[in-house]
Amino acid sequence: MSDLLKVPTMEEFMAQGKQPEILFWVGSAGSFDDRAKKISRAFVKILNKANVDFAVLGTEESNTGDIAKRAGNEFLFQMQAVTNIEVLDAYGIKKIVTCDPHSFNCLKNEYPGLGGVYDVIHHTQYINELIASGRLKVEGDLYKGKKITFHDPCYLGRANNEYEAPRDVLKQTNAQLVEMKRHKRTALCCGAGGAQMFKEPEKGDKDVNVLRTEDALETRPDIIATGCPYCNTMMTDGVKAKEKEAEVEVLDVAELIANTLNL
Amino acid sequence: MQYLPNIIFALALILGFGYFAKNVKKIIRNIKLGQDVDVSDNKSERFKNMARIALGQSKMVRRPVSGVLHIVVYVGFIIINIELLEIIIDGLFGTHRIFSFLGSAYGFLIGTFEVLAFLVFISVTIFWVRRNIIKLKRFWKSEMKGWPKNDGNFILYFEMVLMSLFLIMNATDVHFQAMNSGNVISQYIAPLFSGLSETTLDSIERGAWWLHILGILVFLNYLYFSKHLHILLAFPNTYYGKLKPKGQLNNLEAVTKEVKLMMDPNADPFAAPEEGAEDEVPAKFGASDVQDLNWVQLLSAYTCTECGRCTSACPANLTGKKLSPRKIMMDTRDRLEEVGKNIDANNGEFKDDGKQLLGDYITHEELWACTTCNACVEECPVSIDPLSIILEMRRYLVMEQSAAPTELNTMMTNIENNGAPWAYNQMDRLNWKDE
Numbered sequence A: 001m002s003d004l005l006k007v008p009t010m011e012e013f014m015a016q017g018k019q020p021e022i023l024f025w026v027g028s029a030g031s032f033d034d035r036a037k038k039i040s041r042a043f044v045k046i047l048n049k050a051n052v053d054f055a056v057l058g059t060e061e062s063n064t065g066d067i068a069k070r071a072g073n074e075f076l077f078q079m080q081a082v083t084n085i086e087v088l089d090a091y092g093i094k095k096i097v098t099c100d101p102h103s104f105n106c107l108k109n110e111y112p113g114l115g116g117v118y119d120v121i122h123h124t125q126y127i128n129e130l131i132a133s134g135r136l137k138v139e140g141d142l143y144k145g146k147k148i149t150f151h152d153p154c155y156l157g158r159a160n161n162e163y164e165a166p167r168d169v170l171k172q173t174n175a176q177l178v179e180m181k182r183h184k185r186t187a188l189c190c191g192a193g194g195a196q197m198f199k200e201p202e203k204g205d206k207d208v209n210v211l212r213t214e215d216a217l218e219t220r221p222d223i224i225a226t227g228c229p230y231c232n233t234m235m236t237d238g239v240k241a242k243e244k245e246a247e248v249e250v251l252d253v254a255e256l257i258a259n260t261l262n263l
Numbered sequence B: 001m002q003y004l005p006n007i008i009f010a011l012a013l014i015l016g017f018g019y020f021a022k023n024v025k026k027i028i029r030n031i032k033l034g035q036d037v038d039v040s041d042n043k044s045e046r047f048k049n050m051a052r053i054a055l056g057q058s059k060m061v062r063r064p065v066s067g068v069l070h071i072v073v074y075v076g077f078i079i080i081n082i083e084l085l086e087i088i089i090d091g092l093f094g095t096h097r098i099f100s101f102l103g104s105a106y107g108f109l110i111g112t113f114e115v116l117a118f119l120v121f122i123s124v125t126i127f128w129v130r131r132n133i134i135k136l137k138r139f140w141k142s143e144m145k146g147w148p149k150n151d152g153n154f155i156l157y158f159e160m161v162l163m164s165l166f167l168i169m170n171a172t173d174v175h176f177q178a179m180n181s182g183n184v185i186s187q188y189i190a191p192l193f194s195g196l197s198e199t200t201l202d203s204i205e206r207g208a209w210w211l212h213i214l215g216i217l218v219f220l221n222y223l224y225f226s227k228h229l230h231i232l233l234a235f236p237n238t239y240y241g242k243l244k245p246k247g248q249l250n251n252l253e254a255v256t257k258e259v260k261l262m263m264d265p266n267a268d269p270f271a272a273p274e275e276g277a278e279d280e281v282p283a284k285f286g287a288s289d290v291q292d293l294n295w296v297q298l299l300s301a302y303t304c305t306e307c308g309r310c311t312s313a314c315p316a317n318l319t320g321k322k323l324s325p326r327k328i329m330m331d332t333r334d335r336l337e338e339v340g341k342n343i344d345a346n347n348g349e350f351k352d353d354g355k356q357l358l359g360d361y362i363t364h365e366e367l368w369a370c371t372t373c374n375a376c377v378e379e380c381p382v383s384i385d386p387l388s389i390i391l392e393m394r395r396y397l398v399m400e401q402s403a404a405p406t407e408l409n410t411m412m413t414n415i416e417n418n419g420a421p422w423a424y425n426q427m428d429r430l431n432w433k434d435e
Helices: A010-015 A027-032 A034-049 A066-071 A074-090 A101-110 A123-132 A164-171 A208-217 A229-241 A253-260 B004-031 B043-055 B064-093 B098-102 B104-132 B147-171 B174-179 B186-193 B198-225 B227-239 B253-263 B295-303 B309-313 B325-345 B364-368 B375-379 B386-400 B406-418
Strands: A022-025 A095-098 A119-122 A147-150 A176-178 A223-226 A249-252
Touching: A022 A034, A027 A034, A027 A229, A034 A123, A034 A229, A034 A253, A066 A074, A066 A101, A066 B386, A066 B406, A074 A101, A074 B253, A074 B386, A074 B406, A095 A101, A095 A123, A101 A119, A119 A123, A123 A164, A123 A253, A147 A164, A164 A176, A164 A253, A208 A229, A223 A229, A223 A253, A229 A249, A249 A253, B004 B064, B004 B198, B004 B295, B004 B325, B043 B227, B064 B098, B064 B104, B064 B147, B064 B198, B098 B104, B104 B147, B147 B174, B147 B186, B147 B198, B147 B227, B174 B186, B174 B198, B198 B227, B227 B295, B295 B325, B295 B386, B309 B325, B309 B375, B325 B386, B364 B386, B375 B386
Parallel strands: A022 A095, A095 A119, A147 A176, A147 A223, A223 A249
Antiparallel strands: none
16 A cells, blocks of 8 residues: 555755645654554645645654653753754745644744744644545445544643534534543543653553543544544553453544544 | 711721732732733734733633633622712712612613622532532642632632622611512512511611622732632733734744854854843843743732633643642742742842742643643633743753753754754655655
C-alpha cells in the first residue's frame, strides 16, 4: 500500500517554486509512535483522495515543545518554538493542519506570542471542511449498525471549544453515535495530558485511562473513537486492561473515515 | 436617655462597618503582594463575563439542584438588603417601619421579603442536609476537615437564624399583623405567640429586631474569616478571569528575552549589562511562594468558595491521587493569610519565616499529578484557574530546582537532543510514510 501514499515535503515544493494549500504538521507521536503513525497514514490517504495539495516538513519538523511547557520547562518550549517558527516562516507557511490536539493548541495559541502566527486547524475540522465543500465524499456502509462513542480530547474540547467537528465527521460513517455520561465540556481526561504520557502516574486507586475506558464501555460501543494520538494509546491500554480488546476497537476519526472509504 | 438606643445603634453601625473596612484594606494589601499582571484589556467582554457568570449565576445551574437553591439564597440575600435600609433608618432615628407610609406597596414589598426569607430558610436547610446527612462526597474530602467544614455549617446556621429573626420580628409586630398586608408568612407564625401581652410581644419584637441587625453586622464581619467572602469577590474575580482559550498557557516573558539572546548570532555573550539592568530584581522563574504568583491568582484564592466542583471533576482526584484543585486554592489563601499576619507583626515588612507555599503547603506529588486537562477551570462557577498556579509551581520546580521526575527529565533531554520526546533520530522523522 505504501507506494500509494503521496507525502511531499516543503523542500520539494520549494524546489518547484510552489506553495502547498496546507502544511500537515505530523507531530512527534505521528512521526515516531507505532500506533500514531497509522493515524498519520490514514489522514494522508484522505488528503490524497480529496486531492489536497499538502506538504510536510519531514526531517525539518521538530517537537512543538508543548509537553516541555506543560511539564514546566518554559526554556525548552521557547527554544523549540523559536526554531520551529524560523522554519515555518522561511517557507512562508500560512495554514497548518495536525492530527494532534496538543500540537494544534500549542501552534494555534502559544506560538503567536513568540511571533509565529498561523491558521491552525485540527484534522477533524479539516476533514469536516473537505466534506462540507464537497471535495471529499464519504460513502460506504462499513460501520452501519455499529455503535461508536467519541472521547473528547481535552486540548480540542475544553481547551479550544471544538466539540462538533469530530462528531459531524463521525456521522458520515452511518454508525450510531452514543455519548458517554461525561462528554464534551465534562469529558474526563484520558490521563496522558500535561506530560503524564511520559511518566508513571502518581499513587492512587486506579489509572485515569482505566476510569475513562469504563466511561466508554458503559455505552456498550463497538468502537471508541479518538481524535488525539495520546488519547488513542491511553484508551487502547484501557481496553486491554479491561480485557475487552476482542469486542471493542479504538480508532482515530481519520482511520474511521479512511476505512469507510476503503482507502 | 430616650436617645440611648439610637446612639447604641449608631455605634454598632460604625463599629461593624469600621472593622469590616479595616479587614477589607488588609485583603487588598495582601492581594497586592502578588506580581503585577495587565488585565486592563477587553473591558466590555470582561463586564459581560461578570454579568453573566457572577450576576447571572450562569455556571451555578450546571448542577441544577445546588444551582437553583443557590439562586434562591442569592436573590433572597440581595432583595432582603432593601429591608436593611429601613432597619438602618428606623434604628438611627427611632422611627418604626418608616416605609409603611407606602401602604399596599409596602405590604407587597414586605410580603416578598417574607416569602424569600422562608425560601432561603428552606434552601439553607437543604444545603445543611446535603452537607451533613447525605454527606455529598465533595464536602468530605481530606481538605474539608476542621475549619473549612465548620465554616460551611456556620454560614448556614447564621442564615437560618437571621431569617428566623426576621420572620419572628414581623410575627410579633402587633400593628404590622393588624395591617394584614405583607404578613404572608409571619401570619402563620403569629399564633405561636398568641396569649402573650402586648408588652411581652413588643419586647420580643424589639429583641428580634436588635438581634437581626446585630447579627447582620456580625455576619458582615465574619466574611473576612470565611469562604463566604465569595459573595463580594465573585464579581471582581469573574471580571478579571481568563479570556483566552483555556488551553493557552502564558509565555514567560523573562524566558523569551533569554531565548532571544541565546538564538541571536550577533549577541555578545561577554557584553556588559545594559544601563539600568542591574536595578532590575532578578527574575525567579515560576512560583515557590504566594508573592511569586500574580494578584489575580491571589484574588482567586480569596474568592474560592470551597464548593469542590473543581475537585469532583479532576481526573487525578477521581482516581484517588493526592491532587485536589480546591486544596491548591485553599493552600494559597492560607499561606497568603500567614504572610499577611507576618507583615502585620513586623511593622509592614515581611520577615522570612522559613516557610513557603511549595513544600510546606503544596507537595510535589500534588503538582505532578495534574494532567492540565482544564476540568477544574471549566467547572469553577467563579472563573478561578487553579491550573495556572500548578503550572507556575512546576516551572519553579523545573527551571529553578531541576526537580522534575526522572522520566520527565529523560523526555526533556530527548526533545533537546533529537527534537522528539523519544530517543529517535530526527532524520527518521518521515520514515512513517514508507512503513
